[in-house]
Amino acid sequence: MKYAYYPGCSLGTSAEEYDVSSREVLKRLGVELSEIPDWTCCGASAVEPVSSLLTLALPARNLALTERECPGLDMLVPCSACYLNHLRVGRECAADRALPGRINEALGTEGLSYAGKVRVRHLLDVLAGDIGPEAVAAQVSRRLEGLIVASYYGCQALRPYALFDDPERPRSMEPLISALGATAFRWDMGGRCCGASLMATRRDVALVSVAAILDAAAGADAIVTVCPMCQMNLEAYQSQAHQADTISVLYLPQLLGLAFGLSDEQTLLDKNLAVTDALKGKLRACETASA
Amino acid sequence: MKNTHKPIAFVPAPLVFQDETLVEVQNMVRACMQCGTCTASCPNAFAMDLTPRQMWRMLLFGLKQEVLQSRTFWLCSACYSCTLRCPRDLPLTAAMAALKRMAAAEGDSANRKKALFYQEFMHNVEQNGRIQEMGFMCHYFLAMHDPLLPMEYGPLGLKLLAKGKLHLGGSGQRGRLGPLFAKVRSMEGAS
Structure with missing residues (x-):
């Protein structure tokens, strides 16, 4: 089992123990993690009160990086706010056909594009579902x-x-x-x-x-x-x-x-x-x- | 707990004028049938002045100033209980966020001050690529002009410092998000 790993900002600072223990436990369970190169903040719970487009564009940047750098892998996210922000991009795009174009216009500043190919998974979903209690x-x-x-x-x-x-x-x-x-x-x-x-x-x-x-x-x-x-x-x-x-x-x-x-x-x-x-x-x- | 929600007396706004800035959030709650499941599901309703149910109706009546003077939408903690349970499948948590954006753009100074927490957070993200919690909180304290605020966070700050969890210094992604933020700003027509 292999996943594209999105630690998120907290896990690099105030939640270091969540990052380290997640990596160590997954390693013991035979799971391989490939950290998404150059990932950036998803906007946490602060972005939606500031900008509706940024709410989707920030996580879409990480999803686009995952598609390019970790093709075929599910994105594993331990933080619930990061998880929802990334998950929401695909859901919103499915409901509004104008959105992917707007998101990709924004991501174009970096030459990135988002195609909606990445499945976003919470750490708990992977532990309970993919790995399982046995x-x-x-x-x-x-x-x-x-x-x-x-x-x-x-x-x-x-x-x-x-x-x-x-x-x-x-x-x-x-x-x-x-x-x-x-x-x-x-x-x-x-x-x-x-x-x-x-x-x-x-x-x-x-x-x-x-x-x-x-x-x-x-x-x-x-x-x-x-x-x-x-x-x-x-x-x-x-x-x-x-x-x-x-x-x-x-x-x-x-x-x-x-x-x-x-x-x-x-x-x-x-x-x-x-x-x-x-x-x-x-x-x-x-x-x-x-x- | 005593019931703090009193009936509201108001004069309906003239319906002939449509406020374009209200339309986005009005469209989110247009199908509200006033069942009150949102209010009953909200963990923070006890501290609100308007119940969510009342607020949706007032929005549809065009009572923008009355809603912007309320603290209700600032008390949404994005738990999504109302969104999950709404029998009309309305995006109520997203509507709360849309009201926060409207209050930041058009509200009075009290509303703009409440928006600072989110704006300072995103300013830090724009600069650093990954949020720098320490720098963000320092800027937030300065922006709020409240000398008591840093004191409130003092005990937690000391605990985090003792655990080696407060990091100064930057991130390797510093500046990475500048172009994306600028592009989004121009696309949304903001300055």
Whole structure:
């Protein structure tokens, strides 16, 4: 299995642990990644309030690069905002026949052209669908027995395009969590919005959402995420959201990496802002039990 | 939680004049049947002054100034719950973004200030090719002229610094997106 890899801007800076753990876990699972040369920002969630054409042209530039430099490969995207921005280009072009011409007129400044050939895939879709829980289970050397894990999917991996999971009641992470020996926490907040960039513009409003999610996770040992913005909102504002006890928040591939027995340099758990001593203790117990 | 949504008193705008700038977003919600699924699905509705359902109707009535004075569209966090559930399949999240663009272009100073977060972000992307989070936040603080704002972010900044997650310095893609931004600007007729 081989994919064109679009890390996105966050994974180069504040979400380095998501980038490293994704690459290491995929390597262990036999997946080859070819990073898209010269990729640029997709506009994140800031571009649509600024320009409707740029909303499509920025991700289309990366899709055009993928068509030229990585022909035939699906684009693998770990960030949910990047995923939706790239996915949306093809969807919008299918609905409006004038759009491809406008996009290509803009891309023409760089001699690029977009033909709509690239399939855009979220990391979770690839892990849960293409690779699957059996292949994941085969790599487990440290079963995470007794660990209760709440899967948090956020918004833009699920909505508005429901391609690999139920956008109202997402479950796609649960077979992966079970494959690691851990227990999936039952809750209905997996697809609830974390507030996204309201954390910067209206923190008081975003904190209400974060508090509701963290409160609902009471009883879980950790929350796992598949988006750098969800991760940041859930891990960095716990004291301001009046959470009584801190709860650990990990990226999904970090959890896989722990069960695969990857090194500290491969999981980069020390980069996370919320990892409790209780979780570290449970992980040590899992290690002892597997030894 | 107490109900903060009160009935709105307004004088309908004269319908003989069609405001061209409103047509884009009016067309997005033209088929709205006022069921209120959007409002019921919105995680941020509790903080809005107009409910999304009310706002769509007011847009169709041509009540542009009343809508632009509302904080409702600025509170959309693009979760797409309303878009997913709308029984008319209307692009409601995209309509919220279109209102943010309209408010930035035509709104009062309060609206233009709210648009700065997005504009400063995209300015940084235009310059650097890949967003430089540290530089973006510094410019945003300066543009907002709010001395308390950097203090709010202080604790998070220190945490990120301690984790080695704040990067100064540039990207190898610096300047790469300049021509694309310029072309899009000319195509959209902006200066």
